[in-house]
Amino acid sequence: MRLRAMASDGALKYPVIAVNDAMTKHLFDNRYGTGQSTIDGLLRATNTLIAGKVFVVAGYGWCSRGIAMRAKGEGANVVITEVDPLRALEAAMDGYRVMPMIEAAEVGDIFLTATGDLNVIDEPHLKRMKDGAILANSGHFNVEINVAALEAISRESLQPRQHVTTYVLDDGRKLHLLAEGRLVNLSAAEGHPSAVMDMSFANQALCVERIANGKSLACQVHPVPDDIDKQVAELKLKAMGLEIDTLTEEQCRYQNTWQSGT
Ligand SMILES: NC(=O)c1ccc[n+]([C@@H]2O[C@H](COP(=O)([O-])OP(=O)(O)OC[C@H]3O[C@@H](n4cnc5c(N)ncnc54)[C@H](O)[C@@H]3O)[C@@H](O)[C@H]2O)c1
Numbered sequence: 001m002r003l004r005a006m007a008s009d010g011a012l013k014y015p016v017i018a019v020n021d022a023m024t025k026h027l028f029d030n031r032y033g034t035g036q037s038t039i040d041g042l043l044r045a046t047n048t049l050i051a052g053k054v055f056v057v058a059g060y061g062w063c064s065r066g067i068a069m070r071a072k073g074e075g076a077n078v079v080i081t082e083v084d085p086l087r088a089l090e091a092a093m094d095g096y097r098v099m100p101m102i103e104a105a106e107v108g109d110i111f112l113t114a115t116g117d118l119n120v121i122d123e124p125h126l127k128r129m130k131d132g133a134i135l136a137n138s139g140h141f142n143v144e145i146n147v148a149a150l151e152a153i154s155r156e157s158l159q160p161r162q163h164v165t166t167y168v169l170d171d172g173r174k175l176h177l178l179a180e181g182r183l184v185n186l187s188a189a190e191g192h193p194s195a196v197m198d199m200s201f202a203n204q205a206l207c208v209e210r211i212a213n214g215k216s217l218a219c220q221v222h223p224v225p226d227d228i229d230k231q232v233a234e235l236k237l238k239a240m241g242l243e244i245d246t247l248t249e250e251q252c253r254y255q256n257t258w259q260s261g262t
Contacts, residue, residue: 001116007220015217017207019200022224024232026062029200033192035066037185038112038138039074045163045178045188046134048110051075056108058101059115060087063138067112068096079104081120105129112184113137113144123149129175136178138185145181163188198239202232 006012019025042048055076057068068078068091081101082088092098104111105125109132113120116139126149129135137144151157154167154175163184165177179187191197206228211217237244247255254261 003221012219012221015211015219016221017211017224018221019203019207019224022203022229022232024199024229024236025203025224028196029192030062031066031069033066033196034063034114034138034185035068035070037189037192038063038067038114038136039070041138041163041184041187041189042110042112042134042136042178045136045161045184046176048134050110053077053109054079054107056081056101056104056111058111058113058120058144059117059139060084060091060096061114061116063114064112065091065094067114067138068094071110071112072096076110079108083117101125102128108133110134111136111145114139115144116140118143119146119149121145123153126150126153126175129173131173132176134176134178135181136184137181138183141183142181145177147177147181150175150177199232199236202235203228206231 003012003016003018020030039050043050050071051074053076055068055071056079057064057071058081060068060080060082064080068080072078072095078096080088080091080096080098081104082091082098088098101121102124105121105128108129111121111129111133114137120139121135121144123146126146135145150167153169155170156168158166158168160166163179165180167175167177169175178184185191203224207224210225210228
């Protein structure tokens, strides 16, 4: 997002390939990597029981849907908040409850943000939360939960466990913030397993090679070339010992004709 803003201002001084946008990056690293390591961070920090809890996930992007999927698998009642109607619709049809954060704030036991956005959990939400709610972020820096607002409405803060800060609000309610609102999967756990980061790093290596060896690219943000994305998927399948079918000549002809199949 920042690099695209730089490019449109003419401030980007070299070409960039947006590896995050590769299918073999965000469909796997963001979804399964963040999904698993976020739950890992939450559990290492709190040892809380997820089953039966109302688990609010802010966003239904690649990271947040991974977290939602894993929380659902652990038996949570998952609520999704979104600003994008398409993604909210997907969340609803994937079987989650969808509602604005101001409503979710009142019912949630655990809140996890992964939107890339600012103050997704803000003062009005904090003021409505239940005693004992757990708040964590797995999205962008420490900006998704308004920690300054949390401090401002609290009379004291305690550190009952490593990575847990308990804020005692003026009315006596306690809210537990994990990892100071920073990425909980990196702070309280170990980040993603290498078995999913390998695809992200393969994309980076192959894209750097393409930039170094290819024709000079404009100082813009470029997509990962399709052939690199496909190559990474093929390499990963091979590493996993999996084989797939290949289209026959007859199937290729059938897929590319307009003279039959209607
Ligand atoms: N923790 C990690 O290890 C890790 C790994 C990969 C990416 N990330 C970060 O996670 C964030 C999300 O990445 P992604 O790939 O899922 O992005 P994404 O663009 O696929 O999803 C973000 C979603 O958040 C929604 N959103 C934005 N503002 C919102 C708001 N105020 N309330 C509710 N929803 C809102 C968007 O509509 C979108 O659907 C990014 O900041 C990314 O850098 C973290």
